[in-house]
Every structure is written in structure tokens, then in C-alpha cells.
Amino acid sequence: MSRSAQLVERILQGDRRAAARAISLLENHAPEARAIAEGLAGHRGKSFRVGITGPPGAGKSTLVDGLARELRKRDRTVGVVAVDPSSPFSGGALLGDRVRMGRALEDPGVFVRSMASRGTMGGLARSAQEAADVLDALGKDWVILETVGVGQSELAVAAACDVTVVVLVPEAGGAVQAMKAGLMEIADLFVVNKSDRPGADEMLAQLRETAHYLDREGWKVPILKVIAIQEQGLEALLDRLESYHAWLQEGERLEEKRLRQAALRIRDLVRARLEERLWLDPEVDAVVQENARHVLAGQLAVHQAAINVWGTVRERLTELEGI
Amino acid sequence: MSEAPLKILIAKAGLDGHDRGAKVVARALRDAGMEVVYTGLFQTPEMIVEAAIQEDADAVCLSILSGAHMTLFPRVKELLDQEGLQHVLVSGGGIIPADDMAELQALGMGRLFGPGSGLEEIISYFRQEIPRRRLARKD
Ligand SMILES: Nc1nc2c(ncn2[C@@H]2O[C@H](COP(=O)(O)OP(=O)(O)OP(=O)(O)O)[C@@H](O)[C@H]2O)c(=O)[nH]1
Numbered sequence A: 001m002s003r004s005a006q007l008v009e010r011i012l013q014g015d016r017r018a019a020a021r022a023i024s025l026l027e028n029h030a031p032e033a034r035a036i037a038e039g040l041a042g043h044r045g046k047s048f049r050v051g052i053t054g055p056p057g058a059g060k061s062t063l064v065d066g067l068a069r070e071l072r073k074r075d076r077t078v079g080v081v082a083v084d085p086s087s088p089f090s091g092g093a094l095l096g097d098r099v100r101m102g103r104a105l106e107d108p109g110v111f112v113r114s115m116a117s118r119g120t121m122g123g124l125a126r127s128a129q130e131a132a133d134v135l136d137a138l139g140k141d142w143v144i145l146e147t148v149g150v151g152q153s154e155l156a157v158a159a160a161c162d163v164t165v166v167v168l169v170p171e172a173g174g175a176v177q178a179m180k181a182g183l184m185e186i187a188d189l190f191v192v193n194k195s196d197r198p199g200a201d202e203m204l205a206q207l208r209e210t211a212h213y214l215d216r217e218g219w220k221v222p223i224l225k226v227i228a229i230q231e232q233g234l235e236a237l238l239d240r241l242e243s244y245h246a247w248l249q250e251g252e253r254l255e256e257k258r259l260r261q262a263a264l265r266i267r268d269l270v271r272a273r274l275e276e277r278l279w280l281d282p283e284v285d286a287v288v289q290e291n292a293r294h295v296l297a298g299q300l301a302v303h304q305a306a307i308n309v310w311g312t313v314r315e316r317l318t319e320l321e322g323i
Numbered sequence B: 001m002s003e004a005p006l007k008i009l010i011a012k013a014g015l016d017g018h019d020r021g022a023k024v025v026a027r028a029l030r031d032a033g034m035e036v037v038y039t040g041l042f043q044t045p046e047m048i049v050e051a052a053i054q055e056d057a058d059a060v061c062l063s064i065l066s067g068a069h070m071t072l073f074p075r076v077k078e079l080l081d082q083e084g085l086q087h088v089l090v091s092g093g094g095i096i097p098a099d100d101m102a103e104l105q106a107l108g109m110g111r112l113f114g115p116g117s118g119l120e121e122i123i124s125y126f127r128q129e130i131p132r133r134r135l136a137r138k139d
């Protein structure tokens, strides 16, 4: 048996070391990555995937900790993928989410993996979902993905889950900020965490007004008051997540949602591969630079420059690999 | 694969509640391009090793100021070995007398750093030691 096949076999038997290793190989695009992903393909889709996002410091990890413990009380096993941003300067990252997940981590039924965003286009969504696929194959009933709700790729991670929870905190203008950040579009459920602080009820009211207009095919987006640090509101949150799960399983909703997301994942991958191929291609790059100079000299509109580049791109694509 | 960022787990073992030093090292390693998992205070060897497994860390870096280094370091190493994680570098620092350092290294720990060590020294040690261990890795 190949090394990748052995790893997949061990993951399916519940070996957490094999799972951890596989996540690294996938994340680092190691030579074994493709075979591992293929091996896992038949074993995904069993877990319920929860995306949790929100502004930095909103209490997401504290909430995940509480949620994981609540899930364990209900006899469900839990996997967590916690994403933190990479430094754009050094490429390094400080991954601190485990600090707030200490209590859940005492339970052997909980597996937490930290991940740096590494800032590649579309790469994060891919690595995070692949890590979730591994935890899925490992047999975790629920897989939770935590990302900071800033930036397209971070939002994409949360939006690619079965349910997306947006965590906000009471502060003036918080709802407006969330709207600008694109958090409204992706929320299936809102949590107002740190509700022990002043302004929680105003925030709740603001959100209710806005959420009223959200169209989720008949699902009324709940808005929950939580104090994660005091473990208040966690049972209610889990109840709502369970109802959403049940709602998704009525008819073909879950199937359809996952189908849409699979299509998105495919498109993302193709786009990432295209961009990688094209913008790093010296011939295409030369044409881009040349056109940029013409634009700057006032000889060409950007729009026309794009058409010119597009022509080269079409030629190069057929030459490169006949897509 | 050796070009993947180094992944370092930093833990405060034992009962002292001072993590300033650990955080300074964590930030320095991040600024040197490494991916640093910080696990927080009061970690037992069992918790640390479990975290190292889940995170697939290249190195476990313990900060110990409580004087319990002669029990904590060997225990972490022993648990890692039991899990088949011989390739994981056990390093770290704190207030550790030179004799103890020598003894710990004889027991299989990597280099340990005292309060006077420079951050550059730690960074360059990881940069040369970890790629070697990655290549030797059998799992
Ligand atoms: N007052 C109050 N503080 C809270 C609550 N929940 C979390 N916190 C605190 O908020 C701070 C940030 O908590 P985290 O759980 O690390 O927040 P996060 O959103 O995961 O942070 P990042 O991952 O860094 O974006 C910590 O100091 C928590 O103790 C709460 O319900 N009330």
C-alpha cells in the first residue's frame, strides 16, 4: 500500500496522528497531497460543518470552546480548524486559539488544529476545507471552522460550511461595520457575544431590523444573546444549530447547499490554478507590462488593455495545456 | 517539503503564571517566518504532547520558571517517544542551571536557552536543526 493510502486507512480507523500528518501534507501541497485528497473523497460529507466568523477578539474561540463542551455533553465528537492570519511581512503566524479552548481540549473527543492563513489567493479556503475533510474522515460528528471575519478568503471559509455563524459584540455601529465587512450576506445565525457589556440590547435590535430582510429560503436567521465567558446562551445556540441542521435535512436542502458549495470549491481551484499559471507566465507578464505602460502614457484605456491581454491569455492557455 | 514554514509549539508548563518571556519568543519566531502555536499557561506534559500531535509540530518549546524543569522536560520527551514522535525537537528555556541543562541534553532534549540567550540564537538554532529532523522523519 502506498504511504498516502496507509495514511487514509489509519485516519478512517480513528488515528489522530495520521490525521494531523495528513493535514500538514495537504496544507503544504506535498507530493502525497493529491493521493490523500483522492483517498478521502469517498469519506467526506458525514460530519455537520459549522463556520464561525466575526471580528478579531469577538470571543469566537471562547465560544467554540463552550460549544464543543456542550456538544460533548450531547455525545457528539468534535473537530475544530482554527485559522489565524499570517503576517504579510514575515509570512509567519501566531496561532493563539488553543489558549481559549483549554477546557474543551481536556476531552479526548475534541481535536483542534490551528492553521495560518498563508495569504494565498483561494488557498486558504482550500486548505481549511481539506483539513475539515480529514477530521470528517477521522469520524468527528461536528467540524467547526473558526476564521477572523476580515478579508475575502477568510469569509469564504466560513461561507463554505453547512451553517455559518457570525459572532458580533455590542458596540456602537457594530451592525453597520458587519454589513460593510460582508458578514450579513453569509450569516445563517447571529450571535451577539459579550452580552454582559452595555449596548447588547441595542445591538440585538439593530440586527433584528437588518436580519428581517435577509433571504434564506424560508429560514428565519436567529439572533442570539450569548456570554461565552460565563457559558450563558450556549445551550440555546446549540439547539438552534440543531434545528438548522434538521431544517437543512428536510427535502433536498442540505444536498443542494453542498452541491452549490462543491461547485464553488471547483471554481475556486480552477481560478487559483489559472491565476498561478497566467500571472507567473513570462509571456503574459510581458504583455501586461507593455499594456500598463501604454495606459500610463494615455495611449490606451484600461479596458482596451485588458482586451489585449485577454488575447494573449487565450493563446498561452492553448499552448500551455489545452484547457 | 522542507520549505514549509517551521511549526513551533510554545507552552508554559508547570505552575508559574509568567508568560511574558514565552510571548516574546513566540513573536520573534513569527517575525522570523515561523508558524507558532501558543497553548497558554499551566500546561501538563500530557496536554502539551497532545497539542503537539494534533498540530503536527516540528518542535515543542517549553518555558519553565518554576524550577520543575528536571521532571517536566524528560516527561514531555518520554510521552513524545511513546507516541512515536522521536523527530519532534524538545527545546525551550527558563531559569535552568548549566549542570541541569547538560543532563537534560544527555536525556535527548535539544538546546535549552537561559535568560541571557539572544532571540537570534534561538531562531538560527531552529532553522538549522528542524529541516534535518524533517528529513529524518519516518512517519
Ligand atoms: N466580557 C466578555 N469577554 C469575553 C466573552 N467571551 C470572550 N471574552 C473575552 O474576549 C477576549 C477574546 O476572546 P477570544 O475567544 O480569544 O476571541 P476570538 O474572537 O477567538 O479572537 P481572535 O481569534 O483573535 O479573533 C478574551 O479575553 C475573552 O476572555 C464574553 O462573553 N464576555
Ligand SMILES: [Mg+2]
Binding pocket: A060, A061, A062, A096, A097, A146
Ligand atoms: Mg480565536
